[in-house]
Amino acid sequence: MPTLEVRDLRVRFGRTEALRGVTLDLPTGVTGLTGANGAGKSTLIRTLATLQRPGAGRLIWDGQDVTRRPGPLRRVLGYVPQEGGAYPHLTPTEFLQYMGAAKRLNARAVDAQIPALLDAVNLGGHAHRPVGTFSGGMARRVLIAQALLGDPRLLILDEPSVGLDAGERLRFQTLIREHARRAAVLLVTHIREDLDATADRLLTLEGGVIVRPGQPHLAAAPDRTPLVGLEIARA
């Protein structure tokens, strides 16, 4: 299974150094990414989604350097941005068709996938209603569905589950876990429940660098006590 290798990635906005040398690997499975507001999470995610050019550093997908030629990465990418949504006058079906065309996927293959994708996010009964009439959580689920078009090998999710109720959150977690069996998934979220339920590994960004790879449940410890320490403390 391909891995995305990120090497010494740097991004600067004027005087702000948003990423100060990020190195990490995204193998198959769910990698959770946390960090305080302004830590650089969205900048990292936008750079990995090829929307932001890095000032320095390298992106390597499946052994191929894609830093300057992002085509191979774009072809395998599914992406849920932090902000933005589907065009309100389009139905979810039309929006997924539009996104399929934008991703240059085969139109027939896209049409064949749409019912299952909408069912997967529990919008099967709303396939032909304009997205503008949807609740916030429903609109978010349309974005999750479009990210899964074409069965992407690399799935990048920026706060994907904001606004989902308990039942839909559970459905989302199951969907992501299932997809992560055959793809590298990067999940950026402040929602610990999602990380606990899905993440195989957890990274923390602080001031534009990865400060601590670790386990999801350990990241909650404010003093970063190792697991053994926690167990002894509880005994």
Ligand SMILES: Nc1ncnc2c1ncn2[C@@H]1O[C@H](COP(=O)(O)OP(=O)(O)OP(=O)(O)O)[C@@H](O)[C@H]1O
């Ligand atoms: N387009 C931009 N122009 C100037 N500065 C930017 C831009 N985008 C991000 N920054 C700055 O880069 C730093 C990292 O921002 P980023 O949005 O990546 O953080 P974040 O971890 O995603 O935060 P949040 O949790 O609030 O979404 C911040 O200091 C921010 O002000």
